[in-house]
Amino acid sequence: MNAVVPGMERKDKGARSLPLGLTAELTYRCPLACPYCSNPADLAQRTGEMTTEEWISVIDQAADMGILHFHFTGGEPATRRDLPELVAAARGRDLYTNLITSGVGLTRERVKGLADAGLDHLQLSVQGVDAASADAVGGYKGGFERKMAVAGWVTEEGLPLTVNAVMHRHNLDRLEETITLALSLGARRMEVATVQFHGWAERNRDALMPTRAQVDAATATVRAARERLKGRLVIDYVPGDYYATVPKACMGGWGLKTLTITPEGLALPCHAAQSLPHLSFQSVREVPLRDIWLEGPAFQAYRGQEWMREPCTTCAHRERDFGGCRCQALALAGDAAEADPACSRSPHHGAMVALAGAASTSGVTEWRYRPAVGKS
Amino acid sequence: MSETSTTGGPSTRDRPRLPRGVRTRFDDTRGTWMLLAPERTLKLDAVGAAILAEVDGEKDVDQVIDALAIQFKAPRDQIARDVMAFLGALGDRRMLEMDPPADDPPGERVAEGTGVGP
Numbered sequence: 001m002n003a004v005v006p007g008m009e010r011k012d013k014g015a016r017s018l019p020l021g022l023t024a025e026l027t028y029r030c031p032l033a034c035p036y037c038s039n040p041a042d043l044a045q046r047t048g049e050m051t052t053e054e055w056i057s058v059i060d061q062a063a064d065m066g067i068l069h070f071h072f073t074g075g076e077p078a079t080r081r082d083l084p085e086l087v088a089a090a091r092g093r094d095l096y097t098n099l100i101t102s103g104v105g106l107t108r109e110r111v112k113g114l115a116d117a118g119l120d121h122l123q124l125s126v127q128g129v130d131a132a133s134a135d136a137v138g139g140y141k142g143g144f145e146r147k148m149a150v151a152g153w154v155t156e157e158g159l160p161l162t163v164n165a166v167m168h169r170h171n172l173d174r175l176e177e178t179i180t181l182a183l184s185l186g187a188r189r190m191e192v193a194t195v196q197f198h199g200w201a202e203r204n205r206d207a208l209m210p211t212r213a214q215v216d217a218a219t220a221t222v223r224a225a226r227e228r229l230k231g232r233l234v235i236d237y238v239p240g241d242y243y244a245t246v247p248k249a250c251m252g253g254w255g256l257k258t259l260t261i262t263p264e265g266l267a268l269p270c271h272a273a274q275s276l277p278h279l280s281f282q283s284v285r286e287v288p289l290r291d292i293w294l295e296g297p298a299f300q301a302y303r304g305q306e307w308m309r310e311p312c313t314t315c316a317h318r319e320r321d322f323g324g325c326r327c328q329a330l331a332l333a334g335d336a337a338e339a340d341p342a343c344s345r346s347p348h349h350g351a352m353v354a355l356a357g358a359a360s361t362s363g364v365t366e367w368r369y370r371p372a373v374g375k376s
Numbered sequence: 377m378s379e380t381s382t383t384g385g386p387s388t389r390d391r392p393r394l395p396r397g398v399r400t401r402f403d404d405t406r407g408t409w410m411l412l413a414p415e416r417t418l419k420l421d422a423v424g425a426a427i428l429a430e431v432d433g434e435k436d437v438d439q440v441i442d443a444l445a446i447q448f449k450a451p452r453d454q455i456a457r458d459v460m461a462f463l464g465a466l467g468d469r470r471m472l473e474m475d476p477p478a479d480d481p482p483g484e485r486v487a488e489g490t491g492v493g494p
């Protein structure tokens with residue numbers, strides 16, 4: 001392996017480029033049907049979730065290779081009955097355990113069970129600030145009410161709570177209220193994530209794309225709230241990049257810090273990587289995790305800088321943003337090795353801004369729900 | 377003896393502790409202490425690790441400073457500056473909680489963060 005791994009030059013070569021975090025998508029099943037779900041669009045054909053034993057093997061391998069954070073997500077991870085067992089296994093290996101959940105499917109007993117199993121942190125998604133608007137997005141009646149109850153159970157257990165809000169054209173104007181909601185739920189941390197157009201969101205781009213004015217206002221709102229709420233609420237913000245001039249740093253570097261495992265065991269450099277059809281992904285059912293990380297073709301594909309082209313090759317920012325998002329490059333510039341068109345130096349930048357502007361004023365208000373996949 | 381945070385923050389008689397969901401561990405792979413928190417990994421240098429080794433929810437800030445001044449054989453005011461800056465930064469990130477002094481009867485404190493010493 002000769003990839004140049006920026007920012008991780010260490011004397012100990014063995015530790016070089018080993019990941020810090022692993023996201024375990026335990027299942028694609030979910031009672032909700034959010035139109036921006038990042039799960040793959042061919043959900044219905046997916047079968048063959050990994051067993052408890054297989055996930056425990058992933059946990060052990062992750063701990064052995066120096067991973068520190070283990071994120072349980074889905075779909076809705078709480079649809080797996082073995083969730084407490086997996087949390088306990090991860091905590092037993094001293095991994096920091098994080099549950100990313102819609103809250104639907106959790107009861108007071110289950111929250112307590114997870115806390116007792118050693119869960120470190122729970123991240124609860126909210127789709128809106130009241131039942132009417134939230135349940136219209138999640139496509140699940142009663143979802144909002146359940147989430148409010150879950151937040152109470154979580155803080156009752158003394159677990160740290162993060163509220164995660166995906167923002168789009170239909171809720172961005174209520175960002176301030178969303179922050180107030182997170183505070184009132186007792187969250188210590190909040191994620192304000194402007195919708196990214198991968199997975200199901202891409203099909204709903206016209207309905208979800210925020211306007212430039214909304215994106216600008218959101219940035220100002222977050223900045224003011226961070227200042228005001230310092231020491232009370234930490235706000236992590238993923239700004240919409242469709243009107244930006246510099247791209248976001250993809251994953252903090254492809255194959256550099258984190259990886260995702262799908263319900264069937266495929267190891268991905270990024271949760272949306274399956275939208276890159278030219279990449280082939282290895283399964284932890286067949287190949288040891290460490291080998292996939294260090295040598296796997298999908299991880300090597302965009303690791304370091306050798307794959308880059310102009311304008312990235314000679315750009316001073318390449319160690320900061322790594323050329324941006326590969327998925328967005330493929331979708332909008334036609335090749336995953338191009339600069340992310342969110343970058344103003346990309347020849348496709350103008351087209352991207354125009355597309356975003358047109359989508360945001362398309363007047364489309366109906367979206368296609370991702371199907372709520374039930375018990376498998 | 378008591379120090380007051382320059383930011384008008386908590387009193388040095390408050391007792392710092394890591395809240396649930398924030399913990400330290402030694403990272404064998406990278407050969408360093410880490411502070412783990414929601415979506416955060418902070419690499420601790422020797423000073424940070426030493427400070428957090430004293431943060432146990434029992435000692436107040438003054439006692440933490442005393443312990444470190446002895447351990448590092450360094451001037452107390454220099455240690456105090458480092459400790460206050462480090463704990464303040466963790467507090468801003470909600471990675472640290474401050475409990476009132478053990479002998480404070482509940483309800484007696486006028487307000488949070490007045491920094492009034494004994």
Ligand code: SF4
Pocket residue numbers: 246247311312313315316317318319321322323324339340343344345346
């Ligand atoms: S040219 Fe490439 S490296 Fe430079 S800012 Fe744009 S995307 Fe990033």
Ligand code: SF4
Pocket residue numbers: 198249250251269270271272273324325326327328
């Ligand atoms: S390729 Fe794009 S979607 Fe995937 S992690 Fe990077 S930025 Fe995110």
